[in-house]
Amino acid sequence: QVHLVESGGDSVQPGGSLRLSCAISRSTTSSYFMAGWFRQAPGKEREEVAAIVEVKRGRGGTYYADSVKGRFSISQDKDENTLNLQLNNLKPEDTAVYYCAAADRARGAWYLPGSYMYWGQGTQVIVSS
Secondary structure, eight states, X not given: OEEEXXXXXXXXXXXOOEEEEEEEEXXXXXXXXXXXXXXEOTTSOOEEEEEEEEETTSOOEEEEOTTTTTTEEEEEETTTTEEEEEXXXXXXXXXXXXXXXXXXXXXXXXXXXXXXXXXXXXXEEEEOO
């Protein structure tokens, strides 16, 4: 089981920055772990933002949606057990509820919501002048 709690959402002006955090609690460890961020704007489908994949004795990686490449950065703090998302140069179209998600077994590609078994409750990001 994995429990996720997001924090850090806020209202900022265009061009501003935010740092979202997701506290991760895991009851067991596994040879595969994927953790990522998705977002959902009003009236739109949930879309991928970024993810980190860890595979023991295998090949993992860090992935970004084209819309956020060069502006957002995903990272893990293993001492604090958090998944972080640094959001820079924010745009009004980044306004959404941001969700943290995790998977402890491989079920699909990083950008598919169905690949994740665990979800946080979401944190709101508003970018407006």
